[in-house]
Amino acid sequence: MLQVLVNSIVYGSEIAIIAVGIALSYSILRFANFAHIQYAVVGGYATYAGTKLGLPIVAAIAVGAVLVGGLAVLVDALVFSRLRAIAPEGKMIVSWGVALFIRAIIASVFGGSAIIIETSSSTIQVGGAIFTSLDLIVVLATVGFMVLLQLFLYHTRHGSALRALASNYDLAVTRGIPGDRMIRLMWFVTGAYAAIGGSLIALETRLQPNMDLIILLPVFAAVTIGGLSNVFGAVIGAFVLSLAQNVVIAVDFGSLLGGDPWFVPSQFRDYIAVLAMVVVLVLRPASVRPANA
Amino acid sequence: MSAPVLELDRVTAGYGLITVLNETSIRLHAGEILTVLGANGSGKSTVLKTSAGLTRILGGRIAFAGADATRWPAHRRAAEGIGYVPQTRNVFPDLSVADNLRMGAFLRPKNFAADVEEVFALFPRIKEKRKVLARTLSGGERRMLSIGLTLLLKPRILLLDEPSSDLSPVMVDTVFDAIARIHRELAIPILLVEQNVNKALALATRVAVLVRGREALDCPVAEVKLDELKRLFMDGGVRTSA
Numbered sequence: 181m182l183q184v185l186v187n188s189i190v191y192g193s194e195i196a197i198i199a200v201g202i203a204l205s206y207s208i209l210r211f212a213n214f215a216h217i218q219y220a221v222v223g224g225y226a227t228y229a230g231t232k233l234g235l236p237i238v239a240a241i242a243v244g245a246v247l248v249g250g251l252a253v254l255v256d257a258l259v260f261s262r263l264r265a266i267a268p269e270g271k272m273i274v275s276w277g278v279a280l281f282i283r284a285i286i287a288s289v290f291g292g293s294a295i296i297i298e299t300s301s302s303t304i305q306v307g308g309a310i311f312t313s314l315d316l317i318v319v320l321a322t323v324g325f326m327v328l329l330q331l332f333l334y335h336t337r338h339g340s341a342l343r344a345l346a347s348n349y350d351l352a353v354t355r356g357i358p359g360d361r362m363i364r365l366m367w368f369v370t371g372a373y374a375a376i377g378g379s380l381i382a383l384e385t386r387l388q389p390n391m392d393l394i395i396l397l398p399v400f401a402a403v404t405i406g407g408l409s410n411v412f413g414a415v416i417g418a419f420v421l422s423l424a425q426n427v428v429i430a431v432d433f434g435s436l437l438g439g440d441p442w443f444v445p446s447q448f449r450d451y452i453a454v455l456a457m458v459v460v461l462v463l464r465p466a467s468v469r470p471a472n473a
Numbered sequence: 474m475s476a477p478v479l480e481l482d483r484v485t486a487g488y489g490l491i492t493v494l495n496e497t498s499i500r501l502h503a504g505e506i507l508t509v510l511g512a513n514g515s516g517k518s519t520v521l522k523t524s525a526g527l528t529r530i531l532g533g534r535i536a537f538a539g540a541d542a543t544r545w546p547a548h549r550r551a552a553e554g555i556g557y558v559p560q561t562r563n564v565f566p567d568l569s570v571a572d573n574l575r576m577g578a579f580l581r582p583k584n585f586a587a588d589v590e591e592v593f594a595l596f597p598r599i600k601e602k603r604k605v606l607a608r609t610l611s612g613g614e615r616r617m618l619s620i621g622l623t624l625l626l627k628p629r630i631l632l633l634d635e636p637s638s639d640l641s642p643v644m645v646d647t648v649f650d651a652i653a654r655i656h657r658e659l660a661i662p663i664l665l666v667e668q669n670v671n672k673a674l675a676l677a678t679r680v681a682v683l684v685r686g687r688e689a690l691d692c693p694v695a696e697v698k699l700d701e702l703k704r705l706f707m708d709g710g711v712r713t714s715a
Contacts, residue, residue, distance in 0.1 A: 352565070
């Protein structure tokens with residue numbers, strides 16, 4: 181069972197660092213940005229390209245994060261900023277179109293085959309649980325970036341201004357907070373976080389163009405469980421559904437029912453994420469209602 | 474009379490495709506409290522929102538302190554000294570009271586510690602509540618907080634949208650006393666939109682009446698005839714509902 185917990189924490193970390201960005205952009209602009217998933221994928225490929233150019237992995241991730249942050253700002257300038265007045269549903273559909281466009285660019289640049297980023301990772305055993313040094317780095321990096329985000333949002337003037345814009349946009353801009361400029365800052369942060377998350381997933385697994393479909397459901401399920409616009413709710417959502425997925429897959433249902441050993445096939449992992457999301461929504465429907473004054 | 478501090482000159486404005494103000498003209502001069510009265514839907518609140526930069530301006534001109542402010546975005550207007558207190562959604566519900574005040578002082582973070590004490594002196598209740606989330610405040614406390622966080626901008630004019638709405642009579646008195654004190658001590662002109670006509674006339678120095686987005690009356694409070702006010706309200710009311 182300790183192994184299940186360790187797996188849940190590692191997987192939850194990867195999901196959480198991507199999910200916070202969706203929650204942050206939703207909190208201010210009130211639409212779920214599907215292109216966010218591609219920011220993670222682009223981040224993974226950027227890290228791979230960086231290492232190919234001879235950068236150490238950490239530097240490659242950092243450069244990728246900055247580039248993808250810039251990409252998120254560019255997408256806003258070209259697309260979303262022109263659609264501020266339309267309904268959230270419209271923006272959501274457009275974001276899906278942006279996602280497919282970015283996906284096509286990735287596939288045409290890097291090709292369709294899987295790419296593995298070489299890392300040297302050792303195995304660590306604690307109690308009955310086995311994990312790699314990379315797993316440890318992923319978890320520690322996530323904790324570090326969450327603390328950093330918390331400090332930014334709650335203890336800096338600009339971070340507080342983002343929370344103010346999310347809480348009451350009109351009141352914020354009439355206090356002198358420059359809404360458009362702050363939204364660009366928000367996109368940069370969300371893009372960079374997505375890129376870091378995508379890079380960590382790329383290191384843990386491998387890069388492939390359909391990586392977006394693998395992370396799409398768990399990430400959006402995590403954000404939904406957390407209440408859509410709640411940044412740290414998304415983190416909790418990521419760990420809740422990661423735990424649900426790993427527990428359901430680890431349990432020997434066959435033996436529990438007195439028969440031959442039978443496990444839920446791991447291909448059903450994502451559907452467990454959706455199931456966990458539905459259960460949470462049914463039990464706590466208030467969590468997805470946006471907060472109003 | 475001196476040049477107005479804030480002037481809306483035949484402004485046509487609204488939200489999206491809906492036009493609410495139709496060539497409306499309003500002038501606010503130094504030293505005065507101008508109250509804008511009118512029936513529901515006459516465009517009173519839209520005058521304030523348009524002055525604060527929250528509407529789509531389709532025609533006319535807005536001048537502030539001698540400069541053309543028509544195209545200024547909302548945050549620029551705040552920076553230039555237009556302090557706006559909305560009627561509803563007037564605080565940041567998800568932020569603590571202290572953070573609400575800090576955001577009120579977004580453009581003036583340096584003297585925050587000293588400035589916020591002035592707000593606490595005006596509204597001691599806010600000081601007691603500074604650690605709680607603004608969403609937990611009562612209606613009266615929210616109103617005090619919204620005025621307080623606007624004062625932290627060090628505004629050159631105040632736009633107040635129905636400060637008496639949804640408040641108990643005692644709280645209305647508290648809020649109006651505070652407004653009178655702000656006007657007296659800070660010497661800033663105030664544009665006051667109110668439903669409570671008696672309270673507004675007791676405080677204001679000049680009165681303007683809007684009928685369907687147009688100015689139908691503009692005179693010093695001392696010269697107001699109540700039957701004329703009543704007639705204008707009925708006029709506006711009947712035609713609005715038609």
